[in-house]
Amino acid sequence: xxxxxxxxxxxxxxxxxxxxxxxxxxxxxxxxxxxxxxxxxxxxxxxxxxxxxxxxxxxxxxxxxxxxxxxxxxxxxxxxxxxxxxxxxxxxxxxxxxxxxxxxxxxxxx
Amino acid sequence: xxxxxxxxxxxxxxxxxxxxxxxxxxxxxxxxxxxxxxxxxxxxxxxxxxxxxxxxxxxxxxxxxxxxxxxxxxxxxxxxxxxxxxxxxxxxxxxxxxxxxxxxxxxxxxxxxxxx
Numbered sequence: 497x498x499x500x501x502x503x504x505x506x507x508x509x510x511x512x513x514x515x516x517x518x519x520x521x522x523x524x525x526x527x528x529x530x531x532x533x534x535x536x537x538x539x540x541x542x543x544x545x546x547x548x549x550x551x552x553x554x555x556x557x558x559x560x561x562x563x564x565x566x567x568x569x570x571x572x573x574x575x576x577x578x579x580x581x582x583x584x585x586x587x588x589x590x591x592x593x594x595x596x597x598x599x600x601x602x603x604x605x606x
Numbered sequence: 607x608x609x610x611x612x613x614x615x616x617x618x619x620x621x622x623x624x625x626x627x628x629x630x631x632x633x634x635x636x637x638x639x640x641x642x643x644x645x646x647x648x649x650x651x652x653x654x655x656x657x658x659x660x661x662x663x664x665x666x667x668x669x670x671x672x673x674x675x676x677x678x679x680x681x682x683x684x685x686x687x688x689x690x691x692x693x694x695x696x697x698x699x700x701x702x703x704x705x706x707x708x709x710x711x712x713x714x715x716x717x718x719x720x721x722x
Contacts, residue, residue: 505647528709539610540650540699540713547709582649592638592703594711598649 498523500585502597509573509604517568517600519557519583528586529566530594531557535579543568543581553577573604608634610702612714619690619721627685627717629700635680636702640711641673644697656683690721 499522509515521527531543544552546559546566557568566583580599587593609632619625629639637658642650654664654675662675672694674686683702687694697718701711 539715540701542710545709586709592709592711593640593652593655595652596649 498585498587498595500583500595500597502581502583502600504600505598506601506603509602511575511604511606512572515568515570515573515577515602515604517581517583517602519566519568519597521564521566521583521585523564523585525588527559527561527566528588529557529559530584530586531555531566531568532582532584532596533579534582540582573602575604575606578602578604608704608707608710608712610636610700610712610714612698612700612717614717615715616718617720619719621691621721622689624686624688625690625719627687627698627700627719629683629685629702629714631681631702631704631712634702634704636683636704637680638703639677639683640701640703641675641683641685642699642701644699644716646697650699653685687719690719692721695719695721 501520529546532540533543534540555570582599583597584594611630613628639656641653644650653668654662656662656675656677658677664670677683697716699716701713
């Protein structure tokens, strides 16, 4: 069965410090991975997907198949980055289902 | 674009009654919608996949007769919690897939259900 693990419930960093939100997965096939973000009192929204290899709001994530990881990184944290971040793995079958990790709350302080 | 709404945003009902939650795609057609449940400070747990015009596919452990899902049109899916009990109290979230960006789920704002 597929599984997504986010080991940290809370990550607190100072403004300007680097950020790394960890995500590990287990999946028998070729994974398709995403990061979703939920800002305070807002709905869940897509931040980035590994296939696009984009940098969104300064965040990047590289899929490491050897380590089965998809960590989210940003070199300099901003206050507005404070939010709940969920790593998700998509079923590559026809169902397009997502399996979410338990989420990490990022808290950026001055 | 790609906005998903849910109604109601918050509902309180008495134990034993049924409550219906609507999920609408406002500006696009969604052949597939998903229903999730989220407990406080926990992750989203997929309950079922709803396809327009066909029966929903439920995840293991989810009671089909308790959580009735209807996807009658390309813009509306409903979740009915039947004979609700306090343990059904939770945050229910729907999402929808667009035809043009089928890899991305667009999420509704969620519905908080409290069963007293």
